[in-house]
Amino acid sequence: MSQLSEVAANPYAAELAAAKKAVALAARLCQRVQQGILQSDVQSKADRTPVTVADYGSQVLVSLVLKKELPSHSFSMVAEEDSKDLRKDGAQEVLEHITSLVNETIANGGSYNMSLSKEDVLAAIDGGKSEGGPSGQHWILDPIDGTKGFIRGDQYAVALGLLDEGKVVLGVLGCPNLPLKSTNKHNGGSSRGQVGSLFFATIGCGAEVEALEGSEPQKISVCSINNPVDASFFESFEASHSKRDLTSSIAEKLGVQAPPVRMDSQAKYGALARGDGAIFLRIPHKGYIETVWDHAVGSIVVTAGGMVKDASGNDLDFSKGRYLNRDRGIIATNKYLMPVVLKAVQEAMKEEQ
Ligand SMILES: Nc1ncnc2c1ncn2[C@@H]1O[C@H](COP(=O)(O)O)[C@@H](OP(=O)(O)O)[C@H]1O
Ligand SMILES: [Mg+2]
Ligand SMILES: [Mg+2]
Numbered sequence: 001m002s003q004l005s006e007v008a009a010n011p012y013a014a015e016l017a018a019a020k021k022a023v024a025l026a027a028r029l030c031q032r033v034q035q036g037i038l039q040s041d042v043q044s045k046a047d048r049t050p051v052t053v054a055d056y057g058s059q060v061l062v063s064l065v066l067k068k069e070l071p072s073h074s075f076s077m078v079a080e081e082d083s084k085d086l087r088k089d090g091a092q093e094v095l096e097h098i099t100s101l102v103n104e105t106i107a108n109g110g111s112y113n114m115s116l117s118k119e120d121v122l123a124a125i126d127g128g129k130s131e132g133g134p135s136g137q138h139w140i141l142d143p144i145d146g147t148k149g150f151i152r153g154d155q156y157a158v159a160l161g162l163l164d165e166g167k168v169v170l171g172v173l174g175c176p177n178l179p180l181k182s183t184n185k186h187n188g189g190s191s192r193g194q195v196g197s198l199f200f201a202t203i204g205c206g207a208e209v210e211a212l213e214g215s216e217p218q219k220i221s222v223c224s225i226n227n228p229v230d231a232s233f234f235e236s237f238e239a240s241h242s243k244r245d246l247t248s249s250i251a252e253k254l255g256v257q258a259p260p261v262r263m264d265s266q267a268k269y270g271a272l273a274r275g276d277g278a279i280f281l282r283i284p285h286k287g288y289i290e291t292v293w294d295h296a297v298g299s300i301v302v303t304a305g306g307m308v309k310d311a312s313g314n315d316l317d318f319s320k321g322r323y324l325n326r327d328r329g330i331i332a333t334n335k336y337l338m339p340v341v342l343k344a345v346q347e348a349m350k351e352e353q
């Protein structure tokens, strides 16, 4: 397909190209940090969840690349991190470290000839303070999703989506530790070979995957399993993020035979979107409110061929600001399994102590 017809087919082609470039550069910074992560690179936020120099650095690079690549767009971004802790006394060293990581990644990337000051870094982080909402365009960014997995040396993702008039219209999901080939034996894949997957989807144009380092994109689709007995399911690696008594009771009701595949981050949505497994279940503890950046990108990558619903069977609504205003529980699967999975989820939740 010529570049001209590609532009005509995808109304968000320019935004998609910029988002892919931003995620790929941010992922490079993350990969470098993950290889040599030290305890001093990890801080604890006010909500006691971890944040690392790479979460901040990734947020800086994404905001920078989007502004450079789309200079005529008005810029609004709903992102997870803010600069509050980095402006406190005693944070100077960490801020210096982030600034040099960002500048080294830009220099090695070769696309931009620029150097950021510490103030530029703080300002770029705070570029993510938007409240989003139902009107206009807003980027949604999780600079590192699965920070706990990142620190452990496991899966994580850089997740960047675009909200347009309250709908997620594109998503780019960089998963540096996810093998490019499907891990599902039934798909002829194996966990060997090239590692680093970049998933992307635009509304109405389906979902694709390519190597994080760049390769010919491949169209992907969710699996077509229609008997839950043959299905396998993904859930969080972290037991505190999704209630395992409920997910195992749901699996039992469905007759699922395979043990759960536990993985950090929206890499689960990416893997599901290419048929590595059949179901993703996330049932947080009561009172936990989900953020938009934890699900926007994963959900557009899956809904290109599959479905993502809350426990009541409603679509997720990303137009309400920084949080998802919805019933507890998120289920992603194909259209054949969704009705039976929803029924099992609702029964299990009714029986919950
Ligand atoms: N107690 C909790 N219950 C549910 N989700 C939680 C949680 N604490 C943190 N999270 C969210 O779970 C995300 C990771 O999901 P997963 O379990 O699929 O890896 C985290 O994203 P970050 O790592 O970006 O902070 C965070 O937003
Ligand atoms: Mg976090
Ligand atoms: Mg997250």
Ligand SMILES: [Mg+2]
Residues within 6 Å of the ligand: 055, 080, 142, 143, 144, 145, 146, 147
């Ligand atoms: Mg995060």
